[in-house]
Amino acid sequence: MIKIDSLEKFLNVINDVNSDVLYNRIDIIDVLYNNIDLIKSKEILQVVKENHTTDKSIYQRIELNNNFCSVYAMVWFPGVGSAIHEHKNFKGVVKVIHGELTERNFNEKEGQLTFVNKVILNVGEKVIEKKYSIHDFINNSNTESAITLHVYYPRTLNLEGTRIFNFEDKKIGILKSSAKATSWNLAAEHFERIYSY
Numbered sequence: 001m002i003k004i005d006s007l008e009k010f011l012n013v014i015n016d017v018n019s020d021v022l023y024n025r026i027d028i029i030d031v032l033y034n035n036i037d038l039i040k041s042k043e044i045l046q047v048v049k050e051n052h053t054t055d056k057s058i059y060q061r062i063e064l065n066n067n068f069c070s071v072y073a074m075v076w077f078p079g080v081g082s083a084i085h086e087h088k089n090f091k092g093v094v095k096v097i098h099g100e101l102t103e104r105n106f107n108e109k110e111g112q113l114t115f116v117n118k119v120i121l122n123v124g125e126k127v128i129e130k131k132y133s134i135h136d137f138i139n140n141s142n143t144e145s146a147i148t149l150h151v152y153y154p155r156t157l158n159l160e161g162t163r164i165f166n167f168e169d170k171k172i173g174i175l176k177s178s179a180k181a182t183s184w185n186l187a188a189e190h191f192e193r194i195y196s197y
């Protein structure tokens, strides 16, 4: 696990409210949303600098903590986005640390996916990822990387069973636990199966 001072402060807050969350006395989303700013952007930028990856066709997910919530820094290389994906059994908050991204939201009804809206996200802006939501992110720049900070609750051990969608070709891919990103650029070995819908 990567040690980040300001992240420790944030985790202490989450730890303090953990029993209230477990007994449904408070909604964790409010706590995550209101406290994610405790994590300092410059420390995240430093971590990203120190964790290079060579494959720039898939966004990079850097795990910062995975105790009772999952904290990731994600690097969106120029023009790179996620696949459309679902949030099966976890929810969270995303904050833009660097650059500008677009989030597109979708609805699934009777096996069909429909586009709902898109949101432009700038530095410092936060968005909630609801349980069962279906969406994607794309870096709006073709020249510069964008960086986001993600906090999920409960912790997400891996992406096993997560569905990703290809809206144009009407295909669904089901990821294996080895998948490190929701992306169609993953090697075939990271898919449980791919089928048409």
Ligand SMILES: [Fe+2]
Pocket (backbone or CB within 6 Å): 085, 087, 129, 135
């Ligand atoms: Fe997501």
